[in-house]
Amino acid sequence: MQQCVDELSDDVDALSFESSSTGTDLKPHTAPSGDPRWDAIRRGHDQSLAAAFAIGDFRFLRRLGSGDIGSVYLAELKCASGCLFAAKVMDKEELASRNKEGRAGVEREILELLDHPFLPTLYATVDSPRWSCLLTEFCPGGDLHVLRQRQPLKRFDEAAVRFYASEVVAALEYLHMMGIVYRDLKPENVLIRSDGHIMLTDFDLSLRCHTFASTTSTGYNLHAAFANSSCILPNCIVPAVSCFQYPRSKHRRRRRDRLCSGGAMVEIVAEPVEARSMSFVGTHEYLAPEIVAGEGHGNAVDWWTLGVFMFELWYGVTPFKGGDHDLTLANIVARALEFPKEPAVTTPAKDLMTQLMAKDPTKRLGSATGATAIKRHPFFAGVNWALLRCTAPPFLPGAADFDIDAASVEYY
Known part of the structure; x- marks a missing residue:
């Protein structure tokens, strides 16, 4: 960890963070409003008057874990003490030597798309000649x-x-x-x-897989077509269409008659049930x-x-x-x-x-x-x-999970 963070610090001039908030107004679950991490990033930009953050704007507190393509560190924005992020740092030279650039690119593309309360928010990304970094939410409860x-x-x-x-x-x-x-x-x-x-x-x-939706003349989305995919087969995204019987109700009868055949409601399942990979x-x-x-x-x-x-x-x-x-x-x-x-x-x-x-x-x-x-x-x-x-969760992180004791943490 020490060597990795030292090398990151040496690359300060070449390394900068860019906000990933573009389009968040269209993402209700990950929009900047009300999220202290977005507020901290905005304050940091206002204070520095810079278009992007430098690596020196962050403290790397400790390593949270490591995976096949990089290590995750607990990072703090210096201008907002206590505002913590999970920073996934990847060495581009190592990725290239192991033919892992594609996997890193896929992860970044996916994180940029996500807008869901049980999936990560990408707050910033970074690229330099040596390093690539993804800044997401720190989860104090562990795994x-x-x-x-x-x-x-x-x-x-x-x-x-x-x-x-x-x-x-x-x-x-x-x-x-x-x-x-x-x-x-x-x-x-x-x-x-x-x-x-x-x-x-x-x-x-x-x-x-990249998809786009197609809508019938009645306004109901009945299928999705495939374009520019990394899948093995073309046209691999075909939502399932199934039918099920609703209980009879005079309030539902008219809509059922309009959409159904034989009293069964057509149900659209927009999932890649036909996607195929050989990996x-x-x-x-x-x-x-x-x-x-x-x-x-x-x-x-x-x-x-x-x-x-x-x-x-x-x-x-x-x-x-x-x-x-x-x-x-x-x-x-x-x-x-x-x-x-x-x-x-x-x-x-x-x-x-x-x-x-x-x-x-x-x-x-x-x-x-x-x-x-x-x-x-x-x-x-x-x-x-x-x-x-x-729904009330069965476990809530305690105060100890949130507390980062400055006296016992190495700062880089």
Whole structure:
């Protein structure tokens, strides 16, 4: 860490931060108004009278973690003491030597698109001859892997699993509607924000497809076409169209007759259910069978990982872990799903995980109609999907999580 930050400091003259607030007026969930981080960035610009921040405007307090393409540091804007950010710093020379520039570019593009309460806000980006940096929200609660380790018997109860799983479903649904297959869901990538709600992180393994919507003469969006995609197949984004029977109601009858055939309502699912990639990406214990087999995969892999994610939160282990990577991959493809005897898990929960971890992706819950089918599962009965942010979280970061003791932190 010391060497990395020293090298960053040496590059002060060449390195500058640019605000990523362009277009935020059209992004209600990540707009500058009311966000102290945006306020701090605005004050910093006003005080410096500069078009962009220099690296010297920030203090790097400590390293929060590291990944395959960079390290994440806790950073503070000097002109706004206590205003903290998570800064993902990537070495361009190392990225080039390992052919990882594409992954870094995809992550940046995705972060620039996102506008969702359970996904990151990109506050600033930086580019220099040597470094690339993404400045996002710091989550003081850490990640779900660490939080699980702190629980009694190192596992969550049913209410907590339902809370975290429902917010993950909402985040994945949004990503899919944006033409993004996440591909890296695991507890380590689910962070706990200051309000106790989640934020997914790490998008360098994601598959992004560019889509545009087409609307019928009746004004209903019935399909999306594909353009300029990184997917294997052209026209890979085709939303699912399904029908379901509404209960009879005189108030709904006229609209149903106008939209339906045979009394069934046409339902539009704007998710990339036909997206395909041949890449072998992800964490071994979370890989879907179709990825292991090299058969090509789409958005159904995210629903497989949701099943593994819930299993680990509940039981403290992943369902197909073997003695080494090869045995784990063999188990994913060939071994049947088994549930431990302890702790006791309800039948709806087991049924949901079983359907999410169907080996055949065409039979997997969510593969045809996306998050819509998952939301309707009995395990989520009683969840108010429109008001998830109003649901009380099972865990709130304490004062110690927010406190950065200046006496014990190295400043660079």
